Amino acid sequence: MKSLRLAALALTLSGSVAALAFAAGKPSKPHPMPAPAATAPAPVDPAYMWDLSDLYPSAEAWTAERDRTKALAEKLDSYKGTLGKSAKDLLAAMSAISDVQRSAVRLSAYAGLKADEDVRIAQNQERQQLASALFTLFNEKTAWFTPELLAVGADKIKKFETQEPELARRFGFQLDNQLRFAPHTLSPETEATLASAGDVFSQPNAIYSVLANGEVPFPTVKLSTGETVTIGQGTYAKYRQLPNRADRKAVFDTFWGMWKKYEGTLGATLTTQxxxxxxxxxxxxxxxxLAAATFADNMPEAVYRQLVAQANAGLPTFHRYLKLRKKLLGITDNLAYYDIYPTMFKLEKPLHFSVADSERIGLDVTAAYGPEYVDRLKKGFAGRWMDVLPREGKAGGAYMQGSAYDVHPYLHLNHNDDYNALSTFVHEWGHAVHTLLTHESQPYENSNYSTFTAETASITNEMLLNDYMVAHAQTDQEKLYYLGELLELLRATFFRQTMFAEFQLALHEEVEAGHALSGKHISEIYCGLLKKYHGEASGVMTIDPAYCTEWEFIPHFYYGFYVWQYATSMAGAAIFAEDIEHGGKAGQDRFISLLKAGGSDYPYNLYKKAGLDMATPAPYEALIARMNRTMDQIDALEAKRGK
Structure with missing residues (x-):
């Protein structure tokens, strides 16, 4: 997962405050926050850095705008008691709330981007805290809105929309959505209490982040080369791929053995979440x-449960992949969990893709969407919208920040010139062009598109990229490498994320059934799923119980029911990619229409309009079929080479 869209201004705990729109990108994992130091970033060629002056010309201008927005937010409760007076009064109140929110998310965008330029600069981190405090104030000052709106009633609101067309144009969909929450909205006093308790309810994630990113003493491992390395948050992903199998086992044994020491503590934080x-x-x-989580997007619970059911039905295909991996790695005894990450196909010469290469290939790949898409991509490349290269002090990871409706998106990248950097590049630009098309086509109030559609926009780019690279490979070995990368994408994004989804559902159902959770019990649940998904019972892979603390390392479990949408997006993207490649202009139009729709309808409905019903087996069966076809290609190429 290369990006994660978190609400800059999400619904509060209630899920019913008047959060009329949001669109903000954050890294997929929280990155460590080193001790602040008043150190300026090292000089970098401006061509490879973003220009934040499009948001605010200076830090002083940001402060002045925050003060103005804060003063306006303080007055939002003055509209209390006016919603039912007339159509004009309702429009005035909703416009005022929306305008404050629009300014607040732009302020937050600048603060977050500036903080990530150099995480050592204390002033930038403090600015981010000020932006967050503004959202808390906004939530407190608008906690009255939904209860009062619901008291006005649907009949009167519909009458107001007829009387005031602007109310219907800007806020019609949001009003309908707010009215859905009537059975789940509490008294104004209770809503206010829950809104003010938001910081309290966020503490499990905060505690986890402090412990996992700053206080866990990461261990060292002596490798077969004689080198001693530290296995930490930023290096585990590197060393788990080592070609020497004994080294990989040592990395796993040491790393997960360290996490085992915190099983009780992190079991308590996750249980509290x-x-x-x-x-x-x-x-x-x-x-x-689960119903509460899916209700926000008006998503049928059946979509979540269908995903889990179809991933389980597709396990024979996943097990075929694991057997292929064992064969290609030359493993003669049992495949182990520490064998999951090394590349299956080595290249004589490492692939190298400069930023210019990524731009060129990105344009070639997205030409399949038509000129409307490509023109926006070219504009972004020329406009200094991205901070693209790694440097000391810069935050890690990659994400697209698109919450500033009146300004173009920004991209935070750490391009290291390998294939993963190229893939990340086209993924994040998929988010960026999606945001552009939404903003051009929808009013601000409908610019909030769901993660459900967001990741489809970016993963479709990755699917098209893989097909492009296979088609343009110079040798069979290079072609095999790209096919192997696609299998890894399917493993990590479909099967692994669905396993996470099944794990989260199991934890919630345990608590709902009145059962107690502990770190040990959570590990037992996770271990059972690891064994099921990786085929231990049928001899496909052996899972060492020592690795069943892996759940402790994954911050996404503190985001609620979230990661499952990566898996559904993968299924949708596979179909859209084939539709675009083989469906001609009609395929292009269906996909571009989905991107332009933004948040103008519920994601399930938008998918159906584009021809996909994610509550049926069909999209997932198509994805599994693609995975089998990919392995068929590998088998044919290997047979050609006499292997």
């Missing part, structure tokens, strides 16, 4: 926590 989500669902009269 799950209990908070179960509490939220119960107090708001949802049948269960």
């Amino acid at each position: 799950v209990m908070q989500e179960v509490f939220n669902a119960k107090v708001r009269h949802y049948p269960n926590s």
Whole structure:
């Protein structure tokens, strides 16, 4: 996962505050925050850095705008009691709330981007805290809105929309959505209390982040080369891919052995997170926590459960992949969990893709969408919208920040010139062009597109990239490498994320059934899923119980029911990629229309308009079929080479 869209201004715990739009990108994993130091970034060629003056010309201008926005936010509760007076009064109140929010998310965008330029500069981190405090104030000052709106009633609101066309144009979809929450909205006093408790409910994630990113003493491992290396947050991903199998085992044994020491503590934090989500669902009269999570997007629960069911049905294909991996790695005894990461196909000469190469290939790949898409990509490349190269002090990871509706998106990258950098590049630009097309086509109030559609926009780019690279490979070995990368994408994004989704559902259902959770019990649940997905019972892979603390390392479990949408997006992207490659202009139009729709309808409906029903087996079966075809290609190429 290369990016994660988190709400710059999400619905509060209630899921019903008047959060009319959001669009913000953040890294997929929280990155460590080193001790601040008043150190300026090292000089970098401006061509490879973003120009934040499009947001604000200076830090002083940001401060002045924050002060102005804060003063306006303080007055938002003055509209209390006016919503039912007239159509003009309702429009005035919603416009004021939307305008403050629009300014607040732009302020937050600048603060976050500036902080990530150099995480050592204390002033930038403090600015980010000020932006966050503004959202807390906004939530407190608008906690009255939904209860009062619901008291006005649907009939009167529909009458107001008829009387005031601007109300219907800007806020019609949001009003309909707010009215859906009537059965789950509490009294104004209770809503205000829950809104002010937002910081309290965020503490499990905060505690986890402090412990995992700053206080866990990461271990060292002596490799077969004689080198001693530290296995930490930033280096585990590197060393788990080592070609020497004994080294990989040592990395796994040491790293997960270290996490085992924190099983009780992190079991308590994750249990508290799950209990908070179960509490939220119960107090708001949802049948269960999954229903509460999917209700926000008006997503049928059946989509989540269908995903899990179809991933389980596709396990024979996943096991075929694991057997292929064992064969290609030349493993003669049992395949182990530490064998999952090394590349299956080595190249004599490492692939190298400069930033210019990534731009060129990105344009070639997205030409399949037509000139409307490509023109926006060219504009972004020329406009200094991205901070592209790694440097000391810069935050790690990659993400697209698109919350500033009146300004273009920004991209935070750490391009290191390998194939993963190229893939990340086209992925994040998929988010960026999606944002551009949405902003051009929708009013601000409809610019909030769901993660469900967001990741489809970017993963479709990755699918097209892989097909392009296979078609343009210079040798069979290079072609095999790209096919292997696609299999890894399918493993990590479809099967692994669905396993996570099944794990989260199991934890919530345990609490809802009145059962107690502990770190040990959570590890037992996770271990059972690891063994099922990786075929231990049928001899496909052996899972060492020592590795069943892997759940402790994954911050996404503190984001609620979230990661499952990466898996559904992968299934959707596979179909869209084939439709675009083989469906001609009609395929292009269906996909571009989805991107332009933004948040103008619920994601499930938008998918159906584009021809996909994600509550049926068909999209997932198509993805599994693609995975089998990819392995068929590998088998044919290997047979050609006499292997």
